[in-house]
Amino acid sequence: MSKELEILFVDDDPDVSWSLCRLLTRSGFSVITCGDGAEAIPILEEKNFDVLITDVQMPQVNGLALLEWVRQNRPATKVVVITAYGSPTVKHLSMRKGALLYLEKPLDPDLLIEVLRESEKEETFYGNVHRIDLFDYVQLLILTRSKAVLEIHSRNGRMGLLFFHGGEAVHAETEALRGEEAFNKLLALEGGSFNTLPWREPLERTIQRGGESLLMEAARIKDESSQEEARGEENAWAEAGLEEWGEE
Numbered sequence: 001m002s003k004e005l006e007i008l009f010v011d012d013d014p015d016v017s018w019s020l021c022r023l024l025t026r027s028g029f030s031v032i033t034c035g036d037g038a039e040a041i042p043i044l045e046e047k048n049f050d051v052l053i054t055d056v057q058m059p060q061v062n063g064l065a066l067l068e069w070v071r072q073n074r075p076a077t078k079v080v081v082i083t084a085y086g087s088p089t090v091k092h093l094s095m096r097k098g099a100l101l102y103l104e105k106p107l108d109p110d111l112l113i114e115v116l117r118e119s120e121k122e123e124t125f126y127g128n129v130h131r132i133d134l135f136d137y138v139q140l141l142i143l144t145r146s147k148a149v150l151e152i153h154s155r156n157g158r159m160g161l162l163f164f165h166g167g168e169a170v171h172a173e174t175e176a177l178r179g180e181e182a183f184n185k186l187l188a189l190e191g192g193s194f195n196t197l198p199w200r201e202p203l204e205r206t207i208q209r210g211g212e213s214l215l216m217e218a219a220r221i222k223d224e225s226s227q228e229e230a231r232g233e234e235n236a237w238a239e240a241g242l243e244e245w246g247e248e
Helices: 014-027 037-046 063-073 088-096 109-119 136-142 180-187 212-248
Strands: 006-010 030-034 051-057 078-084 101-104 147-152 160-164 168-174 191-195
Touching: 006 014, 006 037, 006 147, 014 030, 014 109, 030 037, 030 147, 030 212, 037 051, 037 063, 051 063, 063 078, 063 088, 078 109, 088 101, 101 109, 101 136, 136 160, 136 168, 136 180, 136 191, 136 212, 168 180, 168 212, 180 212
Parallel strands: 006 030, 006 051, 051 078, 078 101
Antiparallel strands: 147 160, 147 191, 160 168
């Protein structure tokens, strides 16, 4: 029988701590709670945990500072960052500092439990993963040094493949695109599904950039695309308003 996953849950909201820790305990995990990063550090110094789940906004030591401390002092501990005040900046900072996963409140408890159970396994993930953001799952595959092929299907019928080996994305393909261009295109997709398939060697290695740098660049491109789309919609509304005003 496998060892019970030991979790330290850090959140200054007692209602969130009580409800989620009760759920995690009922799901078979061993959970200790505290209300601030300042309280968490002495606990982490005394005991090794498999996973740290931490809120971002806390009064003394915030979640990002705690994440940085863990990466320096407890590198084997996996970290899940949660927040009620999400933003692309906080997400990118969490990812850059080495978070296993970034989740915004209200949390999907099924997703959290699924990710925790996957983190217990040393082997590659197989089968379908539901209700998890593609970007987050790619980050998970890289940080857990998985060896797998991710098959992605967009809502409009586009299909692509991402190949991961030992914490690196080594190949990506979709339609006529290959390499980083294909990787960025696939991670920019809005909506669809993906499956994790058993590993197979790609015909060629088309990606050389490291996993963290690759994800940061994909996030930047996706954010720029979203901003351009928003500006385009604003301009369209403005033009429509001018046309209506001119007809009056």
